[in-house]
Amino acid sequence: MIFILLPFVEMFYASLRPLDHLFRSPYQFYSDDLSFWAYREMWNTVPMLPRYIFNSFFLASVTSIITLLFVIPAAYSYARFKFPFKNSSLYILLAINMFSGAVLLIPLYKVLRAFGLLNTYQAMIVPGVAFLIPTAIWLLKSYFEKIPIDLEEAAFVDGASRVQILRHIIAPLSTPGLVVVGIYAFIGSYAQQFLFAITFNQKKEYMPIPSGLYEFIGYTTVKWNEMMAASLVGIAPVLIIFLFLQKYIVAGLTSGAVKN
Amino acid sequence: MNQKLKSYTAQTYVAYALIAPAALYIILIVAWPLLETIRLSFTNSSLAGEDYVGLENYQKMFSSKKFNGIVTRTFVWMFFSVSLKLIIGLIGAVLLNANLKGRSIFRVLVMPPWVVPIAIGMLGWLWLYNGYFGIIAGVGMRTGILDGPFGFLAYKQSAFISTIIADVWVGTPMVTVFFLAAMQGVPKDLYEAAYCDGASRWDRFFKITLPQITPVIITMSLLSAIWTFNSFEIIWILTEGGPRGATTTLIIDTYKQALGNYKFGRGAARAVVVMILLMLFAGFYLALLARINKKISHE
Numbered sequence: 403m404i405f406i407l408l409p410f411v412e413m414f415y416a417s418l419r420p421l422d423h424l425f426r427s428p429y430q431f432y433s434d435d436l437s438f439w440a441y442r443e444m445w446n447t448v449p450m451l452p453r454y455i456f457n458s459f460f461l462a463s464v465t466s467i468i469t470l471l472f473v474i475p476a477a478y479s480y481a482r483f484k485f486p487f488k489n490s491s492l493y494i495l496l497a498i499n500m501f502s503g504a505v506l507l508i509p510l511y512k513v514l515r516a517f518g519l520l521n522t523y524q525a526m527i528v529p530g531v532a533f534l535i536p537t538a539i540w541l542l543k544s545y546f547e548k549i550p551i552d553l554e555e556a557a558f559v560d561g562a563s564r565v566q567i568l569r570h571i572i573a574p575l576s577t578p579g580l581v582v583v584g585i586y587a588f589i590g591s592y593a594q595q596f597l598f599a600i601t602f603n604q605k606k607e608y609m610p611i612p613s614g615l616y617e618f619i620g621y622t623t624v625k626w627n628e629m630m631a632a633s634l635v636g637i638a639p640v641l642i643i644f645l646f647l648q649k650y651i652v653a654g655l656t657s658g659a660v661k662n
Numbered sequence: 663m664n665q666k667l668k669s670y671t672a673q674t675y676v677a678y679a680l681i682a683p684a685a686l687y688i689i690l691i692v693a694w695p696l697l698e699t700i701r702l703s704f705t706n707s708s709l710a711g712e713d714y715v716g717l718e719n720y721q722k723m724f725s726s727k728k729f730n731g732i733v734t735r736t737f738v739w740m741f742f743s744v745s746l747k748l749i750i751g752l753i754g755a756v757l758l759n760a761n762l763k764g765r766s767i768f769r770v771l772v773m774p775p776w777v778v779p780i781a782i783g784m785l786g787w788l789w790l791y792n793g794y795f796g797i798i799a800g801v802g803m804r805t806g807i808l809d810g811p812f813g814f815l816a817y818k819q820s821a822f823i824s825t826i827i828a829d830v831w832v833g834t835p836m837v838t839v840f841f842l843a844a845m846q847g848v849p850k851d852l853y854e855a856a857y858c859d860g861a862s863r864w865d866r867f868f869k870i871t872l873p874q875i876t877p878v879i880i881t882m883s884l885l886s887a888i889w890t891f892n893s894f895e896i897i898w899i900l901t902e903g904g905p906r907g908a909t910t911t912l913i914i915d916t917y918k919q920a921l922g923n924y925k926f927g928r929g930a931a932r933a934v935v936v937m938i939l940l941m942l943f944a945g946f947y948l949a950l951l952a953r954i955n956k957k958i959s960h961e
């Protein structure tokens with residue numbers, strides 16, 4: 403427990419302390435003038451910080467929306483129909499989860515370069531979606547399976563089309579599931595931004611928080627209190643979302659893996 | 663009969679049509695690049711262009727001592743990291759499953775390292791490991807374990823250990839949560855029966871809990887091995903594979919060759935090795951999963 407929380411506590415503590423207290427060796431455990439000064443100052447030290455935060459949110463939102471668009475029909479199909487290669491393709495999806503993006507970077511880099519897409523938002527979104535699709539399909543499929551098929555059949559008998567069924571019956575009933583999967587995708591893409599961002603994008607305007615801050619470390623003597631403050635600001639959104647919804651997310655993720 | 667058959671094939675078409683967009687996307691962004699990587703590994707591709715060079719990349723790679731060292735290092739790194747994650751995860755899950763006060767709060771509190779973007783968590787660890795001003799060096803100096811500032815990431819051995827610890831920090835929460843979920847799925851009457859028979863706490867753990875969650879332990883060890891093997895950001899941010907290659911794992915080496923030096927061919931050859939190893943892991947995992955599923959459906 404201490405092992406897990408100490409880094410966060412120390413990050414927060416460091417963010418409150420003045421720089422000259424931090425730069426004392428050996429480490430001082432006590433500071434008498436704690437303040438939120440670093441949280442104000444960091445905007446000056448890292449002038450692009452608001453932009454990084456915006457980028458992170460923008461990338462994560464677009465990535466998760468696109469993921470949902472691809473995943474909803476596919477998950478529905480897996481939940482409702484029987485067809486050849488159904489199980490084998492589901493297992494292939496699981497296997498994709500095990501490939502790190504690092505293996506695919508070379509061809510992706512070449513293609514993005516050929517199309518002039520390096521250093522754009524797209525360069526970070528396109529590969530991001532691909533790595534969220536497999537788990538999202540598995541998750542959403544299990545939600546769709548919980549919707550009673552009788553409801554659909556009744557509507558079908560009444561002459562509703564597949565599309566109408568999807569819109570008027572499935573969609574409203576599966577809203578909680580969609581929200582969970584959407585949040586999974588959001589947190590997932592927020593977390594996976596780093597690799598694609600440092601590889602496919604050199605432009606500061608498009609950097610998400612992790613790579614923006616990472617770049618900062620190399621430059622000057624690091625103002626660690628501001629660095630930690632900015633990191634915590636970067637962490638806060640996902641942490642807050644997660645704390646509110648952790649029950650659903652954990653239940654969804656573990657049910658897929660444990661029961662299977 | 664005929665009618666049924668017709669509707670069956672029609673259904674199949676609908677099913678495929680719904681899956682098609684996602685499938686195409688994955689083929690384009692995952693499957694094609696995989697094949698392309700294999701092709702590139704037989705060329706000397708770089709930013710300048712490419713020529714077919716046959717097995718040259720592979721010959722060079724396998725005959726280089728450095729590469730063999732990297733492979734060994736990757737597995738040693740993985741072994742320590744995964745074992746620690748499993749041990750700490752198991753202990754953590756047992757504690758969180760026990761009837762203690764405030765356990766629901768603790769259940770939430772174990773999770774942050776898992777949710778937080780790894781890259782940002784590592785910025786925090788960079789500060790903790792700081793040799794002059796970091797808290798770990800500070801505690802070491804004050805208790806006299808260290809006789810002066812010590813850069814944990816600056817020396818070969820300590821950097822190796824430090825990256826493992828950071829990786830364990832990231833990976834343990836997830837293992838814990840899955841173990842906990844599995845423990846909660848163990849039927850309660852088993853414990854009650856054992857309790858009536860006067861089994862001790864220890865017995866109950868080793869004779870009931872452990873055997874019951876063995877499938878999950880095995881799956882988690884494999885999954886965790888795969889993720890650890892793939893771990894990139896942790897090492898990259900803390901050390902970039904240094905000092906002098908001491909923390910360069912296969913993934914880091916692949917990345918450095920391909921996108922640090924833009925030697926796509928050589929990088930691709932390494933990526934192919936990574937792929938083959940991952941496929942072995944994945945095949946093993948899927949076979950296991952299929953067996954467990956069969957067992958469940960038989961019961």
